[in-house]
Amino acid sequence: MPQSGQTWTTHEKLLEKHSVKIKKINEHLYELLVNPGFSIGQRALLILSESGNILWDCIPLLDEGLVEFINTKGGLKAIAFSHPHYYSNMKMWAETFNCTIYIHENDRQWVANGGDFIEYWPGNQLELWDQLKLHNIGGHFEGSSIIEIPWMSENGTLLIGDTMYLSPSMKHFATMRSYPNRIPLPLHEIRRIEKRFEEIQYDTIYGFYPYQNVNNNAKEIVRSSFAAYQ
Template sequence: MSEEDALLPICKACGTQYPSVRNNCPICEDPRQFVPASGQAWSSLAELSSSSKHTLLPDSEDERDCLIQTEPGFGINQTPFLIQTHAGSYIWDCAAFLSLGLIGHLTTLKQPLRAIAISHPHFFAASLTWSRALKVPLYICEADKEWFQRLDDVRDNDDIRFWSDEEELGPGVKVIQCGGHFSGSSILHWDRLQEPPPPADDLPSRPTPVSGIIFTADTIMVQPTQTMFTFLWSAPNMIPLRPKDVLAIQDRLKSLPYHQATSSWPSRWIRSDAKQVFQESVVAYLAAEGWRVDEQDKLVELIT
C-alpha cells in the first residue's frame, strides 16, 4: 500500500475514501445514508492503523467463507467476505480499513486472490486502494459508476472493470445486477456444486456444503431473526423499497439455484431453503406494503 493512498481522507460516517481533502461526503448526503448530527468528520488509513485491527471469522458451516471484520467497527461497519474456491479466491464487498497484516494474508492464500467485487456504493469504501495493494481487478457495476468517488484518481495501471447485468468472476462464481437499493445493486452467487470433492486421503471432519449460496449485502437483507428477508431503499433512514423493485429482484433470481444466503454482516444467515424463504418473504413484504400479485403477475392493492 502506497503512502499516498494511506493518507487519503476517509469519511468516518460511511467509510468512503476520497482522492483529496474535502468538506462534504456525497455518499452521506444521499438520502440512503446520513450526515451525523455532529457533522462530517474524516480519518485516513494511516490514522486507522494505530487503533484498528482485522479479525477473520470463518463460517461455522463452511470455512471457505470468511468474514473480514474490522475491530473496532468503523463507518457503517462494512464486513467483506473472503470466498475461497478451488479455482481462486475472491473478496466480496470492501471496508475502509486495510492493514499490512491483511495484505500479507491475502497475497499468500493457497488459492490466489482473483478479484474484488462490490455490491453497491455504500461498500465502495477504500476498494481502489485494496485493488492496488492486492494487485487484483476491481469489479463495479456500470450503473453505479457515478457513485465511485475515485474516478478522477484512476491510473493507467489500475484494473477497474465496470460490468452490467451479469459477470462471471471465475468457475462457479458470478455477480448479478438486481437493482433496487441502487440501480447497480448486486449479489454474488457461488455454485458450490462445481467444487471438486475433497481427496480421499484428506477428508474434512464434517460435510462440506455443496448447495448454491448467494451473498446479498443490502440488495436482499437477511432480517435479524435469520428466518426471513426484507427489502430497503434506505436502511438507516428506514425507507422501504418500492414493490415493483422487489418484483424485479425476484425476477432476476427466479432461475438461480441456491439453498443458503447471507448478508454482509456477522449472524445474518438463511441456512436452509433460502430460495423458498425468499419467495415467502416477497409475499410478506408486499402484503405489509398493502399489495399482492394476482394471477397475471400484476400488482393489485389489498382490500383493507
C-alpha cells in the first residue's frame, strides 16, 4: 500500500485502461491477473475440474474476454476464498456465472455484499467434488483457508492465497496477523498452523503473487520455515 493510503475507483473506470491477463500454469490451472498491475497485484487462480470449475480468490476486474474464456472452459461451479481481502466484486462474479461462493463462517463479519450466492462453511474442512477440499487454517484471519487439489501434482497441490507469504528467495514461508503492518502471530498459533499443514499431503504450493509457485519440494520448505520460529 502506498504512503498516501487507499484510493477508490469503480469497475467501469477500471475497464477503461485495464484488462485481464490469462496465463496457463498447467492443464488444470490458469492464473488471472489485472494488467497493468492494480491494487496489490494479486492473482486469482482458475481450477479446471471434471465435475465443475472453481475460482480461487477474486480479482476486481471481470472483462468480456475473461468471461468468454471461462465459459469456453465450462464456466464456474463455485468461487472459494482464502480470506476477506479478496472478496472484492465477488457478487458480480457469482451473478455472471450463477455460481456458489464458499466462505468460512469465521469470516462472515467481513462480508459487505455477497447477495444470495454465499454458502458459509464451518469447521476445519469442507469436501467439495473431485477430491477438492477446503481447509480452514486461520492465522492471518480466523477464517483464512486453503484449497487442496490431490491430483494436480504427484503428492498434491495447495492454493494458499496469503495464508502464508512466500519470501522472494523462495526458501521461506511466513504467516502473520498483518503483513503490511508486520504484526506477528503468537507462537502457540504458529504451532497450531504448523500442525494443520503437517496433516495435509502436498508437494506443490501456489500463493497469491505470480512468482509464488513452489513445485515438488513445498512441504520441505514449509517444515523448515516453521522450524525457524522459536
